[in-house]
Amino acid sequence: MRKIRRTLAAVVLLLPAVLTAGCGPDTPERITLTIATFGEFGYEDLIPGYEFTHPGLTIRQVRTEQGGPYHQDLLDKLQKGQELADIQAVEEGHLADVLAHSAQFADLARIGPPEVKPGRWLEWKYEAGRSKDGKLVGYGTDIGPLAMCYRKDLLEAAGLPTDPGSVKTMFATWDSYFKAGEKYVKRSRGKPWFDSSAQIFNAKVNQLPVGYLDRENHSTLETNTALKDAWNQVTTAVKQGQSAGLTAFADDGNNGLRTGAFATKICPSWMLGVIEQQAGIANAGKWALTDAFPDGGGNWGGSFLTVPASSPHQKEAAALAAWLTAPEQQLHAFRVSGNFPSQVDAFTSPDLLSEMNGYFGGALNGQVFAAQARKVGKPQYKGPGDGKIQETVIAPSLKAVEQGADPAAVWQQVLAGVHRLVP
Incomplete structure (x- = not known):
């Protein structure tokens, strides 16, 4: 990940001139808002501004490093009806899983700033939050x-284009x-083509019109032939031998x-930081990025800001969430994280389109991912339990195949495992 520069003066230039109602300097009551996040959202510089x-507002960010424990805690609190962050x-x-508890969240279309319209977002992203x-x-x-990301030196050694x-x-x-x-494995005398079959499988599944669950939240594994x-x-x-x-x-x-x-790795935009951090300086310039992905586009990752109904300051929280998800602030988050x-509107920003990643040989990653984002169509419906299917059934099953198990026999285990989670 790129190092965060805490430059408050630069951030203040992004701030709106109009103060949020109820939080101005003449407001006698001071309000504290808590925002709970996980991983890196790039908000540390923005909140002080x-x-x-x-002046009437104090913001406390509670950050959990790992998304798994964070979301388990969130779901536990929702099921128990416990108070959440603002x-x-x-x-x-x-x-x-959160949308299944929609009654416990505020309707941002109703309480959010009126100038925040659906057209701010890509249509599929906006619809996914409903x-x-x-x-x-x-x-x-x-x-x-x-x-797609790939190792130029490894492809060159196998006589493939780079x-x-x-x-x-x-x-x-x-x-x-x-x-x-298949060609790479043969030419490289058995070296793997990609890192993980679970990563490849999940990307393929996410491109399908229908995934593991239909809109009635029933399993589709026995009827959705595209999954098989x-x-x-x-x-x-x-x-x-293509998987490592x-x-x-x-x-x-x-x-x-x-x-x-x-030699190759599926690369959502945030993966560039993971590769740079984990591969290290010794591999700088060996990795490359191309604006192509098998069978079109796709999306892996991304988040949303919600306002729980338990918040005593829903309008103020919605105003902050709206501001943090405005193009200017999200461009800042892109630069730092x-x-x-x-x-x-962020897609046409010169700041985004001129973004260059030296670790990946000077790739114009802003342009690459803006083009790839426009290829994503209607989002696939993901019902409650979709994440658990991937994490607790599909991933370990594919690991078993990588370790030598028979794919046909393991598929039967997949069907049984999914049926234990959903009808």
Whole structure:
């Protein structure tokens, strides 16, 4: 991740001139808002500036490093009806579970600033934040448009093209991607093409019109033939030696980045920071980025800011959430954390389009991901339990295949495992 520069003077230039109603200098009551986040949202520089122009307001950010424990705590509190922070961040993989508790959240379309319109966001991002009953539960923060990252030196050693324009043919479709991987394994004498079959499978599933669950929250695994086709294609690649069998973000996956244990990696925008941090300075310039992704576009990641109904200061919290998710603030977050904006106006910003990543050979990553974001169509419906299916059923099942288990037998275990979670 890029180092955060705490430059309050620069941040103040972004702040609105008009103070939020109820928080001005003449307000006798001081208000404290708590915002709960996880990982890196890039808000540390922004919050002091907002407080500076809102003298009656104190903001306390409670940050949890890991998203898993954060969301488990959030869901536990929702189920028990316990009080939450005034603003709760929610990652898109856990959003369905939160939307199932929409009655416990304020409708931002009703209490938020009237100038905040749906057109601020990409349509699919805005719609993803709405519950089944039409309530706007979350303001979108970032997104994770998908591109491909690859090791130029490893591809060159295998006699494959290496410049971003030439590699697009290899990454045009999943068929071409796996064919190139088969060729790479043979030419490199058995070196893996990608890091993790679970990562590849999840990307393929997320591109489908219907995923693991339908809109009635019933399992589709026995009727959605595209899921079985994806399983067959990915596990065939595993049997060909294309997977390194690593676990992304775990010690073995991070070590694989440092040692060049695989040649290609699925790259949402935020992954660039992960690669740079884990692969280290010794691999600077070896990685490259191309504006291509098999079978079109896709999205992996991104979050929302919600205002729980338990907040005693819902309007003030909604105003802060609206400001943090405005294009100017999300561009700032992109510069300091790599989180790609979901706001339409940000896509034409010179600051975004001129963003260059030296670690990836001077790639214009702002332009790459702006183009990839526009390829994402209607979001796939993800019902409650979708994240658990991926984490507790699919990932360990694919790991078993990577360790030598029969894909057909493991698929039957997948069906049984999913049915234990959902009807």
